[in-house]
Amino acid sequence: MEQRPTRVRIVDAARDLMRTAGLARTTTKEIAKAAGCSEAALYKYFASKEELFLTVLSERLPQLGGLLGTLAADPGGRTVEENLTEVARHAARFYEQTFAVLASLYAEPQLKQRHDEAMRTYGSGPHKPIEGLAAYLRAEQRHGRIAADADPMAAASLLLGACAQRAFAWEATPDRRPPDSLDDFASAVARTLLRGLS
Structure with missing residues (x-):
């Protein structure tokens, strides 16, 4: 079974965590862990948590x-x-x-x-x-x-x-x-x- 691309996993994890814990309480470290990648990998795709939030808004809502x-x-x-x-x-x-x-x-x-x-x-x-x-x-x-x-x-x-x-x-x-x-x-x-x- 093929694993979803890292970026997709990050955005999905961010959406799920932000919806349950809220934006303020969700950290990039938690998002990376839930996505099954390192925090460094997350920052390869997104410059900040805010950019990731905007991606969630535009791609997942x-x-x-x-x-x-x-x-x-x-x-x-x-x-x-x-x-x-x-x-x-x-x-x-x-x-x-x-x-x-x-x-x-x-x-x-x-x-x-x-x-x-x-x-x-x-x-x-x-x-x-x-x-x-x-x-x-x-x-x-x-x-x-x-x-x-x-x-x-x-x-x-x-x-x-x-x-x-x-x-x-x-x-x-x-x-x-x-x-x-x-x-x-x-x-x-x-x-x-x-x-x-x-």
């Missing part, structure tokens, strides 16, 4: 950035409501899977500061999806499919904020599950937001 970029470049085809529903579905899944990873950062201010600095260096951060969704909504404005006086940045913040809040709010309940399905939530959020944009 639901993709949000790619969807938003595609919609901003070509918003046609489906209705605005269908597009916003798809964004909400992806965003809710993304935040649900990253909430535990990122929550631990807020308990350690110095680590969060280092993480934020690294995200700026890599041109990434939690504001990027908001900017991407706002760009899509501006494209829809140019096509006349949403009101000219609508505020794309505010609308993007509302939709993505609702998706992030869904991951946060229901985590503390006994079932750790929202009362509605992901599809019902996504369509309700999109429909409600669209009323304000129309």
Whole structure:
């Protein structure tokens, strides 16, 4: 049986450890051990834990950035409501899977500061999806499919904020599950937001 490539093992191990222990508590030493390689081998592929985290986000979690970029470049085809529903579905899944990873950062201010600095260096951060969704909504404005006086940045913040809040709010309940399905939530959020944009 052929063993998976070292880089794949590292990214998978990082994803699993970050999801269970959080980003703050996961060390490169633990990731390397779980991947069955040395810490030096890990650094052969990744310059830092932050770069590895970004790789986990882009390769192992639901993709949000790619969807938003595609919609901003070509918003046609489906209705605005269908597009916003798809964004909400992806965003809710993304935040649900990253909430535990990122929550631990807020308990350690110095680590969060280092993480934020690294995200700026890599041109990434939690504001990027908001900017991407706002760009899509501006494209829809140019096509006349949403009101000219609508505020794309505010609308993007509302939709993505609702998706992030869904991951946060229901985590503390006994079932750790929202009362509605992901599809019902996504369509309700999109429909409600669209009323304000129309």
